Amino acid sequence: MKKTAKRATSKKSVKQHVIIGNCIAAVSAADTLRQLNPEDKIVILGDEAVPSYSRCLITYYLGGMVTKRHLLSHAEKWYAERNIDLQLATRAVGVDSKNHIVYASRNGRKKKISYDKLLVASGSSPIFLNSFPYDPDGIIGMRSYADSCQLRGWARKGKKAIIIGAGFVGLKTAYGLVKKGVKVKVVELLPTVLGRMTDMEASARVRERMTRHELLDIELQNSVIGTRKHGKKYVVMYQNGSEEEADFIVASVGVKANTGFLEGTGVEVDRIVSVDDYQRTTVDDIYAAGDVCRSRHIVTKEWIYNAIWPVAVAQGRIAACNMSGQQRTYEGNIPMNSVDFYEMWITAIGDVQTEGADIEEVSYESHSIYQKVKLQNGVPITFMAVGNVDGAGIVRGAIVGQTPWKEFVKKPQTQILPVVNQLSGLLAKAV
Amino acid sequence: MKAFVFRSDKCDVCRECEVACAAICSKSANESARYAPFIKVYNSPQGPFLRLCKHCEDTPCVDACIGESLHRGPNGIIIQDEKRCIGCFMCNMVCPHGAIKTVMSMEKAFKCTLICGEEDDPPCVAVCNRDALFFDDFINTVKRRRNKKIRGLIRR
Numbered sequence: 001m002k003k004t005a006k007r008a009t010s011k012k013s014v015k016q017h018v019i020i021g022n023c024i025a026a027v028s029a030a031d032t033l034r035q036l037n038p039e040d041k042i043v044i045l046g047d048e049a050v051p052s053y054s055r056c057l058i059t060y061y062l063g064g065m066v067t068k069r070h071l072l073s074h075a076e077k078w079y080a081e082r083n084i085d086l087q088l089a090t091r092a093v094g095v096d097s098k099n100h101i102v103y104a105s106r107n108g109r110k111k112k113i114s115y116d117k118l119l120v121a122s123g124s125s126p127i128f129l130n131s132f133p134y135d136p137d138g139i140i141g142m143r144s145y146a147d148s149c150q151l152r153g154w155a156r157k158g159k160k161a162i163i164i165g166a167g168f169v170g171l172k173t174a175y176g177l178v179k180k181g182v183k184v185k186v187v188e189l190l191p192t193v194l195g196r197m198t199d200m201e202a203s204a205r206v207r208e209r210m211t212r213h214e215l216l217d218i219e220l221q222n223s224v225i226g227t228r229k230h231g232k233k234y235v236v237m238y239q240n241g242s243e244e245e246a247d248f249i250v251a252s253v254g255v256k257a258n259t260g261f262l263e264g265t266g267v268e269v270d271r272i273v274s275v276d277d278y279q280r281t282t283v284d285d286i287y288a289a290g291d292v293c294r295s296r297h298i299v300t301k302e303w304i305y306n307a308i309w310p311v312a313v314a315q316g317r318i319a320a321c322n323m324s325g326q327q328r329t330y331e332g333n334i335p336m337n338s339v340d341f342y343e344m345w346i347t348a349i350g351d352v353q354t355e356g357a358d359i360e361e362v363s364y365e366s367h368s369i370y371q372k373v374k375l376q377n378g379v380p381i382t383f384m385a386v387g388n389v390d391g392a393g394i395v396r397g398a399i400v401g402q403t404p405w406k407e408f409v410k411k412p413q414t415q416i417l418p419v420v421n422q423l424s425g426l427l428a429k430a431v
Numbered sequence: 432m433k434a435f436v437f438r439s440d441k442c443d444v445c446r447e448c449e450v451a452c453a454a455i456c457s458k459s460a461n462e463s464a465r466y467a468p469f470i471k472v473y474n475s476p477q478g479p480f481l482r483l484c485k486h487c488e489d490t491p492c493v494d495a496c497i498g499e500s501l502h503r504g505p506n507g508i509i510i511q512d513e514k515r516c517i518g519c520f521m522c523n524m525v526c527p528h529g530a531i532k533t534v535m536s537m538e539k540a541f542k543c544t545l546i547c548g549e550e551d552d553p554p555c556v557a558v559c560n561r562d563a564l565f566f567d568d569f570i571n572t573v574k575r576r577r578n579k580k581i582r583g584l585i586r587r
Contacts, residue, residue, distance in 0.1 A: 054497055054499055057498060060517055066498075070498075070515060073515075309494075309497050310491070310494045310521075310525065313494040347524050390529070392520075393524055393528070397527035411480075412475040412478050413480045413482070413529055416482075416529065
């Protein structure tokens, strides 16, 4: 019996799948690869010192809303159960696509890892500009567990922080720091908070709710033109000529894909990795998933950069299926996000700031609830809800399914949405 | 794969399913049980409708859960680790059935995880005497409907 089993395995050549990166796209891919290929070798190269964690939770960890145990839930045991070779603190530095080799370095020592199929899921890192360059002593981004730990160390009562950028990460970091008793000032170039996910009215409501806390201040339409060190503190110079002193600065103006190690491989990189519907890059046997690559807009079918968690999960899964020889395509998703600040929820689906002559608006406004749907040719394209977000997925279904609004409002389940039935707005549980 | 199937034409909004769900949940020690029922029947001018997790085959809520709280259990039911829910309501944003119960005061989202533990005959289905609610394989439901139609034609 044993002999036949051995022969069977040796006949079927064992493949080595290498995954660069160790966040959700990589984990989702590794899980799927293991389910489809129980025999193959799977190697994960993670550049961080800890096993995979939910990157979206680092701001919650900063504010003490989740525990370390919850955050680092994918312990080494998870990898061992699936027989995945996890190599931590290992950074990929180059890829030889002709000979199928990944060059990596661990604590300065170089490593060569050969692959049959390679998945690039290296994610993204925060952008720093010349006016606020990276400084390990006081100017950092918010992207990893290490960043979160560092900020936790700095966040003491009575300290002052300046956050550049009022996007999702910026505001969530501010929220976390305020919970720790740090005085926070958020500076944003755009006239709205949360980037393009809110309009003026929603932005004003979010800002009002957040700045109700005495430690938090949000300044819009102002930018940072320079920073300088002043003793142990940092001085930030603003566009309008004023200056402000802070103990540390968090940059959250955006992210860039980590594609440096792909140079010279022939993989097409246009700031982000170009992939096709099968998550293949332009080079054979190299796939990409997650924040490092583009994805389709599910309605318009355009290629967009949609760096959100559900996309990374799906892309990792689809890439793993194709790496195992199953042909599967990813249809894409729409830009969307959901977040809460001081028990006020904001859900935004699609690009809420879309303007145009053919755009109609349907909205519901009350003291505590604000909902708005934008229609293009009678079909909903965006939805935004502040205060009461119950049933937001029903509208997302209509946006993705291209259901005309007139038909949509006739469906019984839409009656729970204040934007459809004004009466339910009165009955809805408000903030 | 089992799923809940609702027939709005049969339902007369007696809400006995809600009562049954709440009665069973109240015996559970889970935190979510306090926010039962997870089945909710609404009446609207367009007819009754149901908000209940249907335990879909492709799971947008599981994909979207950033706290890794929702996951598919061994028997195909989508279950929740309540302690891990951080209340981001990403699941609510992607659920096309509006089945997620968003509890703002708790900053958590709850859903039917079949905490009654009755996979063969959940109490909400057992109590429904109008044949409006089923929990079965989707294919079986389609077959049952077709058979009924054929029987009706023969009788005629």
